Amino acid sequence: MSEKIYIERESKVRLWFEMWLQKENKGIENIFSESVIYIESWGPQYNNLSEITYWFNEWNQRGTVKKWDILEFTHNKDKTFVEWKFFCEMNNGEIQKFDGVSIIKWNELNKIIYLKEFGCNDDTYNPYKEERKIKKYNWF
Template sequence: MDKKEQIIRRYFDSWITGEVSVLSETFAENAVYVESYGPLYRGLDAIIKWFDNWNEHGSVLEWKILRFIHSSETVVCEWFFKCVYDEKKEEFNGVSLISFDSKNKITQLREFYSKLPNYEPYR
């Protein structure tokens, strides 16, 4: 398995296990993370604070990677996400654009999501 794919899988799994130490191993100190609905976290400390705070309110039930697309130092990752946050269940599809530095640390991660269920308005 590709090294970058392993890093991404381990990071996604950390949301299910709550293993915060994975973040320090995965992200560069100056990493930027943009969530699918707008919040931006600048720097490893902010990413860790967000992770800890989010996990106080919710739990990730599933974060399944559907496929990877590689382009130089950037990986595109398509996924399905399911969680419970403040007692509300949510699930959606998404895509992440993930950039790495020469040490295989994530320098930027941008998420985009697609609301579920999908529907066909002209059918």
């Protein structure tokens, strides 16, 4: 595949993250196909563009994404892998912070047809040291 296609894909992913940071739909329909499947790292699954749009609007009334930094893109034919860091605060004061990876599959129109997130605890530690961090996690 050409470098131009990969640059366009990266641009769409950056726009998706930016929309969350700005709480503004700047064209979800230009990023995702109508029949997209989107799976969040702790289980929720959205089965089409309409559900993703509803989720985006509804979630942004309950919380604010404070940080969603892209660390790296890796491309392989019709797939893109994105490593990122995420931080959000819910209106009730709950804070969520974790690292993640998204596996993204693209169609021939360069729209996302499948996206699956994987989360990773960002509070790492050496399990063989005496001092172990004890912390409750919502989904780890």
